[in-house]
Amino acid sequence: MNLFRRTLLCISAVALPAATLVLAATPASAAHVSCGDTILVSTTLDANVGPCATGLVIGADGITLDLGGFTLSGTPAAGEGPGILLSGRSGVTVKNGTVTGFDTGVAIEGGFGNAVTGMFLHGNRGTGDYGEGVLVFNSTRNSVSHNRIMNNGPYGGISILAADNNVVANNQIVGNNMAANNTSGIRLENIGQNSSDGNIVRDNVVQGSGLDGIQLFAGSDDNTIARNIVTNSGRDGITAFAGSSRNVIEDNQVRSNGFGPLIAGNGIFIRSAAGSFPSPAGNIIRRNTSTGNNVLDLRDGTPNCGTNVWSANTANTGTPPCVFNP
Numbered sequence: 483m484n485l486f487r488r489t490l491l492c493i494s495a496v497a498l499p500a501a502t503l504v505l506a507a508t509p510a511s512a513a514h515v516s517c518g519d520t521i522l523v524s525t526t527l528d529a530n531v532g533p534c535a536t537g538l539v540i541g542a543d544g545i546t547l548d549l550g551g552f553t554l555s556g557t558p559a560a561g562e563g564p565g566i567l568l569s570g571r572s573g574v575t576v577k578n579g580t581v582t583g584f585d586t587g588v589a590i591e592g593g594f595g596n597a598v599t600g601m602f603l604h605g606n607r608g609t610g611d612y613g614e615g616v617l618v619f620n621s622t623r624n625s626v627s628h629n630r631i632m633n634n635g636p637y638g639g640i641s642i643l644a645a646d647n648n649v650v651a652n653n654q655i656v657g658n659n660m661a662a663n664n665t666s667g668i669r670l671e672n673i674g675q676n677s678s679d680g681n682i683v684r685d686n687v688v689q690g691s692g693l694d695g696i697q698l699f700a701g702s703d704d705n706t707i708a709r710n711i712v713t714n715s716g717r718d719g720i721t722a723f724a725g726s727s728r729n730v731i732e733d734n735q736v737r738s739n740g741f742g743p744l745i746a747g748n749g750i751f752i753r754s755a756a757g758s759f760p761s762p763a764g765n766i767i768r769r770n771t772s773t774g775n776n777v778l779d780l781r782d783g784t785p786n787c788g789t790n791v792w793s794a795n796t797a798n799t800g801t802p803p804c805v806f807n808p
Contacts, residue, residue, distance in 0.1 A: 513550075521545065527552045527579065537565040537584055543572045543593075549579020549601075556583030560609045564589035564617070568596055577601065585612035587634065590621050597625045604632040607660060613637040614669075615658070618645045627651045635660025635692065638669045644676040650683045659692035662716050662744045667691040670702045675758075677701035677725075684708040691715045694747070695739060698722040698729060700759045707731045716742025719775060721751045725759030731767045740776030749775035749797065752790055754783035763789045767805075771796040780805040 513526050517534030520541040526548040531538070532555035540547060547566065556562040565581035568574055570592040577600045581587040585608030588598050603615035615631035615638075618624050622645065631639040631653055639655035642648055655667045667688035670678040679702060688695040688710060695712035698705060700723045712719040712734060719736035722729060731750065740747030749772035755761040761784040772779040772795060780800030782790055787804035800806055 521547050524548075526550045527554075530555070533557045533583065534565075535559075535562055537563060537567060537581075540566065540568045540571050540574050540576075543574065545573075546575040546577065548577055549581075551579055553580040553582065555581075556585075556606075558583070560585060560607070563612065565606065567591070568593060571596060575599065580604070582606060585609065586617050587615045587631075589617040589619070590624055591617075591619045592621055594622045595624065596621070597627070598629060599625070599627050601629045602632075603629060603634065606634045607636070613660075614639060614641045615655075616640045617643065618648055619643045621645050622647045624648045625651070627653065629653045631655045632657050633660070634658050635665040637664060638666045639688070639691070640667070641669045641671055642678045642681055643669075643671045644673045645678050645681070647680040648682075650681065651685050653686045655686055655688045655691075657690045659690055659716065662692045662742050665692035666694040666697050667712070667715070668696045669699065670697065670705055671699045672701050675701060677703065678705070679703045680705065682706045682708070683710065686710045688712045689714055692742070694718045694721050695736070696720045698726045700756070701725040702729065703727045705729045707734065709733045711735045712739065713737045714741075715739040715747065717745050717747030718751045719747075719749045719772065721748075721753060722762050722765060723753050723759070724756035724762065726752075726762045726765065728764045729762075729766070731765065732769050734770045734772075736770060736772040736775065736779075738774045746776045748777045748781045749773070749779040750795075751778075751781045752783060752787075761788055765790045766793075767791070767795065768793045769795065773798055775799075 513528040518536040524546045527550045565584035572593040580602040582605045587603035587606040615634040639658040695715040719739035736749040779797035
């Protein structure tokens with residue numbers, strides 16, 4: 483099972499696929515946009531775009547790409563890269579339309595303070611380092627909110643990769659189940675010791691993910707996972723891997739997870755030490771309702787819960803006993 487996909491595939495930003503080469507495409511300053519264009523001014527689409535072998539590139543800071551309710555589509559073949567790429571951009575908004583048929587719907591790589599909102603991102607299925615509805619890589623203070631994200635993979639609906647202080651809120655993340663051994667709803671992911679820290683994941687509906695609903699990969703610290711509804715994940719509803727510390731998991735509804743075809747799973751699972759990463763420590767798991775999950779509703783892999791604090795959760799099954807602390 484490849485739980486650390488980019489650990490094996492790249493070490494730094496330069497190792498990501500060379501989708502940024504499309505920056506040499508013809509600039510688009512008017513509302514009529516073609517495949518491969520670079521958007522240099524705020525633009526509203528006036529028609530569907532595609533099928534495209536190459537997506538759109540945002541080529542300036544502080545602009546808005548409004549899809550105007552139209553669809554940007556890729557081809558059935560893999561290798562198109564992202565439908566919309568923000569590379570090193572800041573203050574950009576992408577909104578109000580559909581992206582489908584690319585390796586990743588929208589990719590934010592570097593930069594800060596961008597927003598993806600009001601989008602329908604579905605059927606984006608990638609290879610190599612791409613394979614999600616939205617990817618945020620090595621970037622800070624971005625917002626991914628009020629989107630519908632369905633049937634993307636093989637990695638996830640939303641992937642936050644070595645990226646800090648982002649907000650993922652009020653999204654419907656449904657049926658991202660391309661691979662039962664890898665595709666998850668929301669991934670807070672690491673590259674080696676470079677983890678995703680200080681992110682807020684709140685008020686999302688995460689349903690029918692192939693592997694886990696919400697994952698905190700190795701070393702992810704100081705994240706907040708709050709008020710999400712996580713159901714029908716193939717393995718765990720919410721899981722935190724080795725070295726994940728000081729995260730707050732609170733007020734979530736986690737139900738009917740762990741009945742996938744490969745590995746029976748749990749509702750909320752704080753895992754144990756692995757490799758160079760120690761046991762998760764200092765996590766707070768409180769006021770969650772976790773019921774009807776396959777193996778256990780609540781589970782902590784650290785003996786006697788270590789320094790993790792479980793309190794006021796509603797559940798029927800769990801281990802060790804400290805997960806039922808009042």
